[in-house]
Amino acid sequence: MAEPRALMFDVFGTCVDWRSGVIRAGEELGLGGVDWPALADAWRGRYQPQLETVRSGERPWVDLDVLHREALDELLPRFGLADLPEPQRRELTRSWHRLDGWPDTAEGLGRLKRRFVIASCSNGHIALSVALARHAGLPWDAVLGAELARAYKPQPEVYLRSVEALGLEPAQAMMVAAHPGDLAAAAACGLRTAYVHRPDEHGPGGSAEPPAAGAVDLVAGDLIELAGRLGA
Amino acid sequence: MAEPRALMFDVFGTCVDWRSGVIRAGEELGLGGVDWPALADAWRGRYQPQLETVRSGERPWVDLDVLHREALDELLPRFGLADLPEPQRRELTRSWHRLDGWPDTAEGLGRLKRRFVIASCSNGHIALSVALARHAGLPWDAVLGAELARAYKPQPEVYLRSVEALGLEPAQAMMVAAHPGDLAAAAACGLRTAYVHRPDEHGPGGSAEPPAAGAVDLVAGDLIELAGRLGA
Numbered sequence: 001m002a003e004p005r006a007l008m009f010d011v012f013g014t015c016v017d018w019r020s021g022v023i024r025a026g027e028e029l030g031l032g033g034v035d036w037p038a039l040a041d042a043w044r045g046r047y048q049p050q051l052e053t054v055r056s057g058e059r060p061w062v063d064l065d066v067l068h069r070e071a072l073d074e075l076l077p078r079f080g081l082a083d084l085p086e087p088q089r090r091e092l093t094r095s096w097h098r099l100d101g102w103p104d105t106a107e108g109l110g111r112l113k114r115r116f117v118i119a120s121c122s123n124g125h126i127a128l129s130v131a132l133a134r135h136a137g138l139p140w141d142a143v144l145g146a147e148l149a150r151a152y153k154p155q156p157e158v159y160l161r162s163v164e165a166l167g168l169e170p171a172q173a174m175m176v177a178a179h180p181g182d183l184a185a186a187a188a189c190g191l192r193t194a195y196v197h198r199p200d201e202h203g204p205g206g207s208a209e210p211p212a213a214g215a216v217d218l219v220a221g222d223l224i225e226l227a228g229r230l231g232a
Numbered sequence: 233m234a235e236p237r238a239l240m241f242d243v244f245g246t247c248v249d250w251r252s253g254v255i256r257a258g259e260e261l262g263l264g265g266v267d268w269p270a271l272a273d274a275w276r277g278r279y280q281p282q283l284e285t286v287r288s289g290e291r292p293w294v295d296l297d298v299l300h301r302e303a304l305d306e307l308l309p310r311f312g313l314a315d316l317p318e319p320q321r322r323e324l325t326r327s328w329h330r331l332d333g334w335p336d337t338a339e340g341l342g343r344l345k346r347r348f349v350i351a352s353c354s355n356g357h358i359a360l361s362v363a364l365a366r367h368a369g370l371p372w373d374a375v376l377g378a379e380l381a382r383a384y385k386p387q388p389e390v391y392l393r394s395v396e397a398l399g400l401e402p403a404q405a406m407m408v409a410a411h412p413g414d415l416a417a418a419a420a421c422g423l424r425t426a427y428v429h430r431p432d433e434h435g436p437g438g439s440a441e442p443p444a445a446g447a448v449d450l451v452a453g454d455l456i457e458l459a460g461r462l463g464a
């Protein structure tokens with residue numbers, strides 16, 4: 001395999017721990033008796049169905065702040081929070097801009113950046129991705145992904161527009177993600193793929209199903225291991 | 233003046249020294265008797281007329297690699313280089329991806345980044361901007377500008393699309409440039425403006441005409457001084 005010129009990264013789950021960050025933001029509101037882990041899971045559970053309304057053309061492209069807020073408003077009554085005031089709703093929605101990286105993320109990306117162009121290729125929009133990068137120390141050379149293409153992964157235009165923005169052919173780029181479906185879609189566009197194992201994405205002590213043998217080009221336990229595997 | 237949330241930077245001339253970089257790339261080809269400074273000036277002289285063909289709608293948006301190459305091919309005969317082979321033409325065109333920063337650029341941007349979101353808002357496309365950033369150590373939070381808007385400064389959509397991508401209102405962003413025309417266009421879109429004095433842009437011992445009094449919000453001698461003026 002010829003060396004890729006650039007690595008493009010999924011962010012939610014792959015680089016940052018969305019679940020802990022959302023739970024922490026909820027707990028910081030200081031309300032008693034709310035099952036924040038369940039709310040975080042339900043919130044993320046609304047994500048793919050929401051994206052599908054954009055991918056299907058049912059509604060025009062809107063960014064994740066809009067989708068996160070709509071899903072939150074829909075879910076709050078189920079968690080006894082039907083009357084949560086506007087400022088707290090805004091604060092919770094903004095928690096998706098302030099998620100921590102996994103312990104290996106900043107160091108792994110820093111090493112990979114020395115050898116490769118590194119870019120985010122997230123469904124998060126640019127403003128959200130910039131805020132996350134500053135909060136979690138993600139040293140992107142460029143913020144690419146959904147907003148550039150005005151589409152949502154796994155739609156092929158997100159990968160292809162991002163690769164094109166780097167001036168590369170798909171085979172010169174490698175998509176890095178903790179989600180086999182993201183990688184399968186990238187591979188179908190001609191990109192190389194690296195799977196990163198994030199068993200705690202859906203909670204401590206969880207599990208993550210790795211892709212089928214041969215479905216990806218590389219498998220790594222975290223981003224530091226990925227840097228080592230790629231000689232960075 | 234309320235503090236801006238983000239600073240957006242012109243790159244060619246403001247952050248990097250295009251003229252020295254292009255001259256150096258020419259000299260490195262090892263050909264005798266070519267007036268590389270004159271060629272660099274003539275090459276840059278083709279820039280605004282070329283951009284105007286896109287801005288006017290005469291041709292669709294194409295990136296600067298295309299425009300730089302077209303101008304080079306047009307100019308070479310005048311400099312005795314009508315027969316310059318293809319690899320050297322490509323090498324010269326690529327020299328626009330490898331320009332050095334001014335001595336204050338990397339340190340000034342690093343300081344500003346601690347306090348503000350910093351983004352490029354250049355007519356350079358994303359791949360070129362990423363290459364320049366890696367070469368010259370420009371630590372952008374995001375690469376915005378012409379390619380995102382598929383327009384060329386001073387068209388307002390370049391500034392407005394870039395500000396929107398950061399999730400800001402125009403008045404929350406400040407455009408930083410060495411060129412009064414760039415700043416006037418940004419100000420007309422509602423952005424704050426900072427002028428940086430780059431008297432050597434067109435050669436050592438040159439001069440640069442600062443904007444008229446009151447035309448910009450800040451004037452600084454370089455990016456380190458700008459950081460100081462903005463408390464960064």
